[in-house]
Amino acid sequence: MNSTFKILILFYAITIYLGRQLYAFSPALVKKFRWWNLKRKHLKLSPFYSPFVTSKKKLEEYPQIDKSEFMAHFDQINSKGVSIKDAMPLVMKAEKDRDFSPEINGVTAGMSSGTSGNRGVFLASVKERAFWVACVLDRVIGWSLKPRKVAFFLRANSNLYESVGSRLLSFVYFDLLVSVDVHIATLNRLQPDIVVGQPSLLKLLAKSIENGALVISPHKIISVAEVLTHDDRVYLEKVFNQTVHQVYQCTEGFLASTCKLGVLHLNEDFIHVEKHIVDEERFNPIVTDLFRGTQPVIRYLLNDILVEGPECECGSSMMTLDRIEGxxxxxxxxxxxxxxxxxxxxxxxxRIVIGAHEEITEYQIIQMSENEISLFIQPVKFHQIVVDSLSAFFFQKDLTDIKFTKSHHLDHDKNSKFRRVICKY
Ligand SMILES: [Zn+2]
Incomplete structure (x- = not known):
């Protein structure tokens, strides 16, 4: 990591720290300043957004956008004149060679995880990468003058992540495509202070701790990338004997992270979130990233289902999330x-599946067709109990024509996010 980049990280760390302090006094002031700055520095260079800047539109008057529109207008939205025609082959090649450092017009290009099947390209400048690192240090890893080792499990490496290393903080990257058994030996040698990984991976590590193969005592566990369900959280907290922290992040932004009490807060000091109401308690977030300007994320509708939580005792006024449902x-x-x-x-x-029997250790529910639901339940002897519980629930809702089938394996390709509930229909 070069020294200019380190200085940038330090600069943004201070900016983020001060922004957070100021936010406690006046949330509106912080947001107003960041929005003004974003328009002035970046949006006016974006062919898609510059007319809105010129005509002095308010944020609420900017168009709401979803993933397909975001990609369809890729060339006009970004402020660096990058075309998707040039960027896509570059990131495809990088993904194939597992060399994650392609640059185009002076910015880094990467492939977004493509959870909804449609591939996307994201762009980030050096400053934005430094800002991201500073956010991770501020909200996730925490500051310390003691040298610490971080075991980081990732689907694919990226120079975003590699850029974090320093003398105080060493990152060891573990490839999710490699079997966990191979990683156990490395972890035993490494003795990481912090472990970052998706819940399905953390559970495999927890099982190895229980059976004695893995002997580590990290002081921070951070769950990323997948939904951390309540039951998985309880299990992980029991085995690791500590609060499990969470990061809610996607290509579109670093949306939320847990405070010291383990409660998820939206990072409202640099992410503005509007609610697209789903029902009385659920909403989809409409996200505006108040910092990113290379590829602006303005009123971007995510299809995640969120539930707001009560005010947190930590003192932060940033909105809490009770849960991310999927x-x-x-x-x-x-x-x-x-x-x-x-x-x-x-x-x-x-809830119905885990409530069906306390000894159910693993499960997955997939809607295969209009009236077929496939169940993977472990131990398999509880399959019928789950079918009965689900049938009773569906019966109450007048949904009586459902066929349940038994699956003998989890639907999970190691290269993707694990989902317990999938609708394939
Ligand atoms: Zn809190």
Whole structure:
């Protein structure tokens, strides 16, 4: 890591720290300043957004945008004149060679995780990468003058992540495509102070701790990338004997992270979130990143399902999240007797399955077709109990024509995020 980059990180760390302090006094002032700065420095260089800047539109008057529109207008949205035609082959090649450092017009290009199937390209400048690192240090890793080792499990390496290393903080990257058994030996040698990984991976590590193969005592566990369900959280906290921290981040922004009490807060000091209401308690976030200007994220509708939590005792006024339930794509849509389509949220299904029997250790629920649900339940002897519980729930909702099938394996390619509830229909 070169020294200019380190100085940038330090600069942003101070900026973020001061911004957070100021936010406690006047949230509106911080947001107003960042929004003004974003328009002045970046949006006016974006062919897509400059007319809105010129005509002095308010943020609420900017168009709401979703992933497909965001990619369709890629060339006009970014402020660096990068075209998707040039960027896509570059990131495709990088992904294939597993060499994650392509640059175009002076900015880094990467492939977004493509959870909804459609691939995307994201762009980040050096300053934005430094800002991101400073955010991770401020909100996730925490500052310390003691040297610390971080075991970082990732789907794919990226120069975003590599750029974090220094004498005080050494990052060891673990490739999720390699079997966990191979990583156990390395982890035993490394003795990491901090472990970062997705819940499905953290659970494998926890199991190895329980059976004695893995002997580590990290003082911070950070769950990333997938939904951390309540039951998984309880299990991980028991085995690791500490609060499990979470990061809610996607290509579109570093949205939320846990405070010292383990409560998720939206990073409202640099992310503005509006609510797209789903039902009385659920909403999809409409995200505006008040810092990113290379590829502005303005009123971007994410299809994640969020539930707001109560005010937190830590003192931060930033909105808390009670839970992240999953994605709209994974909401089951089932027709009832009168032909009316009903939405069944993933969270209901998860609760019914784990509530069916306390000894259920692993599960997955997939809607395969209009009236077929495939279940993977472990131990398999509880399959029928789960079918009975789900049937009773669906019966109450007048959904009686459902066929349950038994699956003998988890639907999870190691290169993707693990989802317990999937709608393939
Ligand atoms: Zn808090």
């Amino acid at each position: 994605r709209m794509d994974d909401v089951f849509v089932i027709k009832d007797k009168s032909g009316v389509k009903q939405n069944i949220f993933p969270d209901f299904l998860r």
